[in-house]
Amino acid sequence: xxxxxxxxxxxxxxxxxxxxxxxxxxxxxxxxxxxxxxxxxxxxxxxxxxxxxxxxxxxxxxxxxxxxxxxxxxxxxxxxxxxxxxxxxxxxxxxxxxxxxxxxxxxxxxxxxxxxxxxxxxxxxxxxxxxxxxxxxxxxxxxxxxxxxxxxxxxxxxxxxxxxxxxxxxxxxxxxxxxxxxxxxxxxxxxxxxxxxxxxxxxxxxxxxxxxxxxxxxxxxxxxxxxxxxxxxxxxxxxxxxxxxxxxxxxxxxxxxxxxxxxxxxxxxxxxxxxxxxxxxxxxxxxxxxxxxxxxxxxxxxxxxxxxxxxxxxxxxxxxxxxxxxxxxxxxxxxxxxxxxxxxxxxxxxxxxxxxxxxxxxxxxxxxxxxxxxxxxxxxxxxxxxxxxxxxxxxxxxxxxx
Amino acid sequence: xxxxxxxxxxxxxxxxxxxxxxxxxxxxxxxxxxxxxxxxxxxxxxxxxxxxxxxxxxxxxxxxxxxxxxxxxxxxxxxxxxxxxxxxxxxxxxxxxxxxxxxxxxxxxxxxxxxxxxxxxxxxxxxxxxxxxxxxxxxxxxxxxxxxxxxxxxxxxxxxxxxxxxxxxxxxxxxxxxxxxxxxxxxxxxxxxxxxxxxxxxxxxxxxxxxxxxxxxxxxxxxxxxxxxxxxxxxxxxxxxxxxxxxxxxxxxxxxxxxxxxxxxxxxxxxxxxxxxxxxxxxxxxxxxxxxxxxxxxxxxxxxxxxxxxxxxxxxxxxxxxxxxxxxxxxxxxxxxxxxxxxxxxxxxxxxxxxxxxx
Numbered sequence: 001x002x003x004x005x006x007x008x009x010x011x012x013x014x015x016x017x018x019x020x021x022x023x024x025x026x027x028x029x030x031x032x033x034x035x036x037x038x039x040x041x042x043x044x045x046x047x048x049x050x051x052x053x054x055x056x057x058x059x060x061x062x063x064x065x066x067x068x069x070x071x072x073x074x075x076x077x078x079x080x081x082x083x084x085x086x087x088x089x090x091x092x093x094x095x096x097x098x099x100x101x102x103x104x105x106x107x108x109x110x111x112x113x114x115x116x117x118x119x120x121x122x123x124x125x126x127x128x129x130x131x132x133x134x135x136x137x138x139x140x141x142x143x144x145x146x147x148x149x150x151x152x153x154x155x156x157x158x159x160x161x162x163x164x165x166x167x168x169x170x171x172x173x174x175x176x177x178x179x180x181x182x183x184x185x186x187x188x189x190x191x192x193x194x195x196x197x198x199x200x201x202x203x204x205x206x207x208x209x210x211x212x213x214x215x216x217x218x219x220x221x222x223x224x225x226x227x228x229x230x231x232x233x234x235x236x237x238x239x240x241x242x243x244x245x246x247x248x249x250x251x252x253x254x255x256x257x258x259x260x261x262x263x264x265x266x267x268x269x270x271x272x273x274x275x276x277x278x279x280x281x282x283x284x285x286x287x288x289x290x291x292x293x294x295x296x297x298x299x300x301x302x303x304x305x306x307x308x309x310x311x312x313x314x315x316x317x318x319x320x321x322x323x324x325x326x327x328x329x330x331x332x333x334x335x336x337x338x339x340x341x342x343x344x345x346x347x348x349x350x351x352x353x354x355x356x357x358x359x360x361x362x363x364x365x366x367x368x369x370x371x372x373x374x375x376x377x378x379x380x381x382x383x384x385x386x387x388x389x390x391x392x393x394x395x396x397x398x399x400x401x402x
Numbered sequence: 403x404x405x406x407x408x409x410x411x412x413x414x415x416x417x418x419x420x421x422x423x424x425x426x427x428x429x430x431x432x433x434x435x436x437x438x439x440x441x442x443x444x445x446x447x448x449x450x451x452x453x454x455x456x457x458x459x460x461x462x463x464x465x466x467x468x469x470x471x472x473x474x475x476x477x478x479x480x481x482x483x484x485x486x487x488x489x490x491x492x493x494x495x496x497x498x499x500x501x502x503x504x505x506x507x508x509x510x511x512x513x514x515x516x517x518x519x520x521x522x523x524x525x526x527x528x529x530x531x532x533x534x535x536x537x538x539x540x541x542x543x544x545x546x547x548x549x550x551x552x553x554x555x556x557x558x559x560x561x562x563x564x565x566x567x568x569x570x571x572x573x574x575x576x577x578x579x580x581x582x583x584x585x586x587x588x589x590x591x592x593x594x595x596x597x598x599x600x601x602x603x604x605x606x607x608x609x610x611x612x613x614x615x616x617x618x619x620x621x622x623x624x625x626x627x628x629x630x631x632x633x634x635x636x637x638x639x640x641x642x643x644x645x646x647x648x649x650x651x652x653x654x655x656x657x658x659x660x661x662x663x664x665x666x667x668x669x670x671x672x673x674x675x676x677x678x679x680x681x682x683x684x685x686x687x688x689x690x691x692x693x694x695x696x697x698x699x700x701x702x703x704x705x706x707x708x709x710x711x712x713x714x715x716x717x718x719x720x721x722x723x724x725x726x727x728x729x730x731x732x733x734x735x736x737x738x739x740x741x742x743x744x745x746x747x748x749x750x751x752x753x754x755x756x757x758x759x760x761x
Contacts, residue, residue, distance in 0.1 A: 043509040107522070115501055121583045134586045138491055139522060140544035140704075144638070144750070153638050157551045158544035160492075160522035168540055175558040199504045200517035257485070257530040257539035263518055274536055390518070391527025393539055 004236040005174045006246035006402065009092070011085025012342040013078055014227035014329040015051035018063065019085055024346050027354040028374055032328045034211045034223055040112070040193050048207055051225030051330030052193055053078070066149070071132035073110035076142040078228035078335075079190030080149060086186060087150075090232040090244060094151070100232075101155030101182040103173045104143040105165030105189030107334040110136025112194035142190060155182050160334065162389030163298075164255075165189050166229070167337030167397055171253045173233045183238040188230030188338035197333065198224060204263065212299035213358040214324035215308065215370045222298040225330025229338035231345075247345045251285070251382070251400035254278025258392035264302050269310030271394035272296075276314050276384060279396035289382050290320045292353055294340045295370070296386040297324020298331050307386065308366040321378075323370045327357035337387035337395065344383045344399050351378045408630035409557055410623045410760065412567075413477025415469040416712045417442050418613035419597075420699050423472060428716060429724040432699055435597045438590055439576050440611040440701035444468075455532070459519075462493055462614070466525040466573045467532060469614040473569065474533070477618035477626050483566040484538030486555050487526040487573070488548035490704020490747075494577035496520040525573055525614075538568075546747025547636050548572065549705045550755070554634060556619050564621035571616035572705035581610050589702075589748065591673075600673035600698035601729070608672035611701015615708040617715075623760060629718040632740075632756040633657050639750050643683045646752060650684070650744070653754050661688065665738045666717060668694045668710045669729070670745030670753075672702045677749035684744065692732040694723060707745040707753055714741045714757045 013019065015033020016026035026032075033051035037044065040052065053060075060077045061068050064084065072080075087097060114121070114137040117130035135141050140158040147156045155176060159169045166189030173185035201207050201224060208221035239246055256278060258271025265271065280287055296307055304324075311319050325343050332339050347353060356370035381401045388394045416422045419440035420433055433443060447456055447464045450471040456464065466487075474482065491497075500516035518524070523541040530539050538559060542551040549572045556568040581590060591607035600609060619631075635653045640646045654661060669685050671678045685693055694717070700709035717723055718741060723734050743755040 115505065118501060118505060121586070122579070124582065124585065131586060134583060137497070138545060140490070140548070143544060147638065155636070156544060156547065156638050157542060159540065160543040161539070161541050162521055162523055172555060175555070179558045179561060195504050195509060196501060199509050199512045200500065200514065203512045203514035203517055255538050255540065257527070257536050259530045259534050259536050262524065262527060262531065271536065389523070390521050391523040391539070392530055393523060393527065
């Protein structure tokens, strides 16, 4: 029996598009979602621009076909929109959805709603519509709600490893299939912007008030973003039996820990190196076969340096083409791994490498530079996607063409 | 594919509302609480954490890192290949502190400390950092499945590479904010009760608990192996007693066991008249088996089943059931071989874990 994991569907919503085709269009036309915050009510809406999805919650509800007043948070709704698109792109039947597992990732979950109704919720004398958000501070809440809506019971899990969360959700999904717990898993992550995260990252002084510049010498920090993306993973047998043509194979993956600092990456990028090396090794290929890397590339001073050094070390002077698509979407935190997995699938399907926006001046410490113009007609056989996070978490996914 | 594999538990460390951090006693004297909130009985943290590190850590990070350290000393393992942690609500106290700072100061002059310490993966990261473990690292946060999905993650990792040694842990924290807000969802009792009378209660809601437990986990036994985990199952919102029964039967039969092979049941009743219905009905039918309860000692929280897991491995190791947890008149057999843990969280997350003696 084969142990191969196929990706037979994906869906994505970000500030550059509410579905896969809108995202693709923005990526090839170099349109970013960066701008003033208009939907989230925050004191920072002009001072800390971000990559926000310019749709009110009720507009998202109607897009997702759900009614307001049932406690769906913005993160859950974004998650449902992307998961439904993934299901549709794979063409799953109701029965197939029911027999699937659901692994979702988030870093803030429904904290946006908790902070909005915090004083009302705390005062037990007050009653009102806000009571539908009573437990949205729980990170697993969004997954269980999505599972109930989609009618999935077979396996439910939630991962939260900061910015590498949804890459780990995809890995866990693959493990469930390899261990024959389920034949099919819908996995990814969802993240909505909140005052909690904006102020947290602002306090850490790693937000750029300008549009972020991944891998550029003048980079000052990241832009936050929101979004969700899910992939449908299936065992080879299941995909073939259903007659589905996979977008790609999830050929390898690795999860490691930098074990250097609670919130910073090690200067030599040891954790990043381990994750990339592990993913390539588990896929049974060599580093020189990698055609493109969708880098973590947050545009913080710390990340881009350590990720860059790790790439140079691993690829030994022959670093493949790479770019950070966070210059379009901002850093969607727990959703970043699955958003970028979706972008890798688009790259492979169309033979495109999406350019890294805002790169002008190379970093002194590095001898490599990201792709800055749209590359077309590429035969992308092996693509690597990096996701690193607080707590030293580093993960890499390796996609192979089928 | 036939499973013949066992997953060995080689040590544990647990800090809970009872004195469990050392081997002084095995739940012989128990702590009473009268406020519906149970908080950890903590050791002198300096025994486990160096003073420079200690100053920078929140209470829960201290508890978690101490539990992990106790576990590693207990298991006598020099080598840890990966750290996997489960938590339901994460660092609630820091989350609330940061949120109140942001909201109370109108988003001005906010310090990053509570934000950094509120990240769900902060404990798994801290443990890895403390022991310089660059291997697999994950944090599971699915409510009443958080501990079980963490265990399951490790089981699957071990299926792939049986030379590895994992540290699996949990933490959840009693906190006023969650207590107040979730009272709206009837999570907690309206009237104050003594935790020791939890199972006499006939009302809705439970009592709030907390704790952190760590287990050393491998695919091959070591000199300190206590017992093994045979297998586990998770069931989301079962609609009937039959559905829950079917899941138990499937867990047993998939591992070539019958219900007669179970010597003790650890039941996750929470003293909530509504949420305990299914589990009570199932246990009623299995009344010939000695039954043990624990949530009067741990309180209820998303990862309370890790207290049950510790209780199970301790019963197997000591071959003795403490009086304080017995709940029916059935005596355990002279040799306790297998324990079934049956847990529920808020009537939503049902989990089953099967432990086996190792000798």
